[in-house]
Amino acid sequence: MALKVSGGGGGAEPAMSTARIVDVRDRYEIDSGKPLPEFDSQPAVAYSCSHKRDSKRSLYALVCDPKLPPRFDVVSVLRRIDHRNLIRALDWDVVDWPPEGRRCPVVILERPVGKRVMASLETMTAPMQEERVTRHFIEPICQILREMHALGTHHRMIRPDNLFWMNDEQREILIGECFSAPAGVTSPIVYETLECSLASAAGRGEGGPENDLYAVGVTILALLTGQSPLIGKSDDEIIRLKLNVGSYAAMVQNHRVSLTMMEPLRGLLNDHPDERWTVEELSLWLNGRRLSPKQQAMPTKGSRALTIAGMDLTTSREIAHVMHRNWDQAIVLVNSGALDTWLRRSLGEDDRVEAVNLAKSIGNDNQDRLVARVLIALDPDGPIRLRDFSATLEGISSLIGAFADDAQARQLFGQVVSFGLVNFWLDQQRGMEPSHIRQMNRLDKVKPILNQTGLGFGMERVVYEMNGGLPCLSPLFERDFVATIEHLMPALERLCASDDRPQRLIDRHIAAFLGTNFKRAIGGELRDIDRAADEEEGRIAQVRILSNLQDALHRNVTFPHLCAFSAALLEPAVERFHSRERRKSVRSRLRKVAKSGRLKDLLDIIDDTQEVSKDQTAFDKACMDYAKSTRDLINLMHDINNKGRLAEELGGQLAGAAALLGCVATVALAGFATFF
Structure with missing residues (x-):
């Protein structure tokens, strides 16, 4: 399931404005003929914008990709944060957009005067002095994240190409927007935590404070060195480096970092979320308190390598990652017993051996279910993986939302639920987090809905129940x-x-x-x-x-x-x-x-029930009248068709009546004669 960024779609065009100027809430005007590529936030595209009543305000508009719905709820939250180092979002709306020939979501923002701190993640710039990094980036981002996290939202787009100089003198840094696309979808793997790096882009989920702080650590290193870490390496190479030596060692490598900056970098780039620095700990460091972050415990390496797909692997997490990328080989590896042998003889971790045995206790009736459980047992901190499905617990919602109409994605999601992979993943965790409980409540709510085929239920209903801000996908x-x-x-x-x-x-x-x-x-x-x-x-x-x-x-x-x-x-x-x-x-x-x-x-x-009732009553009466008339007509026609028999019957009746009258008259005359 590859996430495709698309700005348009097929079908007939609705009534569209052909003018270059697009009105937004009768307050702003976007000039669709004046793009501002220096402010693009892919996949969103920037255009010149002005305020109708205040032409002196410097603004720009981000026209977002309808296929990657913006985080409009975050726009509302950020409007409550008044910080000079945060680019302000003023409003949002959905407008007729002539260049696309369709309606698109747009966000209106204040325009920075200066340029980007780093033009792109592929370019190099002059390294920034530690004092400037601390004063211009770490101090403001620490304050902004504290307010954001207190309001229950997270940035999820912190990286050097999303930072702007407040002015041409380059004395202060502005933190860029974080709402033009779903959380984590557009972030390069190097700026994502190890857990999110292992998941597909759409399956990373909203994340939490630990995701923002990890990205802060990577951005600090990029500013200090003048280049984005691990530039030129593929995503798979970056993941394997993180798995083998940890994020800090993988990114710092041969760069010279002072002892002063090494402290926050070690704390922020720790791959264990529980040991990663919080905003409070970063604030203490800013105030001069030295915290000596814990040395990250690296995963146990086997005494000999296990070869999969031509690669020699020595840790259980790395093996789980490569097995997921080579699913059919993983099935053979599990069934042949080669994995069990390596775990017992080479790795020597009783917990992993016990977890894998528990994963295999269901039998091998369904090979996909078996391998998915084994991957969880090998890497309980990793995402839930089933063939092309790979998502963190929170990311399950966003993944099915991004691929709501993909038949394969729907099938895989149904299997994740029916196989009980979420419950098995939770069983392998060291503790239950509040976010885990929230997600489990969502899944428990949609389970009975999933198998209902009626209108308003089924997979379509599941998609919206699990993604509150998702637009209608009809x-x-x-x-x-x-x-x-x-x-x-x-x-x-x-x-x-x-x-x-x-x-x-x-x-x-x-x-x-x-x-x-x-x-x-x-x-x-x-x-x-x-x-x-x-x-x-x-x-x-x-x-x-x-x-x-x-x-x-x-x-x-x-x-x-x-x-x-x-x-x-x-x-x-x-x-x-x-x-x-x-x-x-x-x-x-x-x-x-x-x-x-x-x-x-x-x-x-x-x-109108009364009108319908009156019509029905009149109809029933008409039916009765018609039935009576029909019966009378039938009887009449019957009589007409049987005139001879009717005449005989009538003649007999008349003769009988005449004889009876004659007898009565005779008796009456006899009595009369006797009387006189």
Whole structure:
């Protein structure tokens, strides 16, 4: 699963502004014809920006990649931090972006006067004196991180090419932005902790304070030496160096570092998170207290190497890394007993031997599950790995969010859950961290959802439940960007105004997005849609959900195009009325109220229970009248078709009646004669 950075997508274009000037919240103007490449933050691209009411303010805009959603929640947090050495983010929005022919997220920032401290991580610059590094970088970053971490957020983009000089005199450093892409996704491996380096870019997760402090240590070294550490080496070479000698030794190598700076570097680049310096310890060092960081304990090396894929390996962590990269060979290695032999005879670590035996105790019915458990046993501090899946515990959420529509990623995630790899990973940890508990609660919540196939559930729902800030990934919004639930209705309005109108208003992604973010109960409507999406019941349910959304979030906003489309969508539901006159009246009223832009008005007509009840009552009465008339007509036709037999029956009846009358008359006359 390779993470691809893309700025556009296919599909029909929504209505777009063709002007160069793009308005943002009626406060800022972005000039799409004036890029500022010196402020790019890949994959985000910088453009000139101005404030409508204060033209003297120096600003720029970052247009972010819709495929790598920005951390908008971090923008809100950073606006609460007022520090002169932090580039300020003023606002964000989603706008029509002419160069891409689609809607893109943008962030407005204050523009630094000076250039980048390091133009790129591939270039070299003059080494910076220790005193300047301490005063211009370590002191401000320490204060900024203390405030950020206290607010529950983390930078995750600390590196020398994301630092700017405050002015041309190069007297102060500005810390760059940290929200244009998901946490850790764009960071080079050298600036990521060992655990995150072993995971895929999308599977590193939000991280914690320890990730920021590690990056601070690498950046200090880069500023002191004038170059990014391990420049020119491949990612795999960097990882193997870290695994073999530790991050500090791998990066410092032959660079001359004074005893004064060696202290924070050893503390910040310690590969054991529990032993890595905290912000408080870095602050104590700044105040003159010498802490003598612990010497990092290196992993035990075997007395002889284990050869995998042509490489001689001597530590269990390195073996786990190479086995993951060569999965099919790993299966053979586990089943042949070669790994067990090396662990017992060469490594001599009873804990590792016991852990691997426990991993293999499930049997070998499923080879992938077996190897995944063995990798955890060999490297319990590493990520959870299963073929192309590699993520830290927190990174599981971000990984499945980045590959939500990738069939292979979905399958691997399902296997990670069903194989119980998370629980086995937790069993191998030395202790339970608060972040572990939070992630386990997320996973426990989505487990019953994963196997439900109904609309609003399944993998789509899991993706949004595990990634709170994820935009709606519906194919309907291929050229739009629905950052929050508040953006959903306006996006549907634009879609219905375009030439590429949808067949339905609620698909699986929209249903899952609503199920996660909309607080009102919509389960009944989703079941109606799932059962009969194209029938009248399902059509009404779609409009009812959006009507509730409009009532809850856009009470004073109208959506005429969406309303007109919904009226057409509800057209077949008019046939639920039996009366021809009533159907004609309902159809006419629907077309009329569609112009109001309020979906509730449509439902008041098409789903009026009293009107439906009256129509049904009249229909039932008409059916009874029709049945009675039909019976009478049948009887009449029967009589007409049997006139001869009817005449005989009638003649016999008349003759009988006449004879009876004659007898009665005779008796009456006889009695009368006798009386007189």
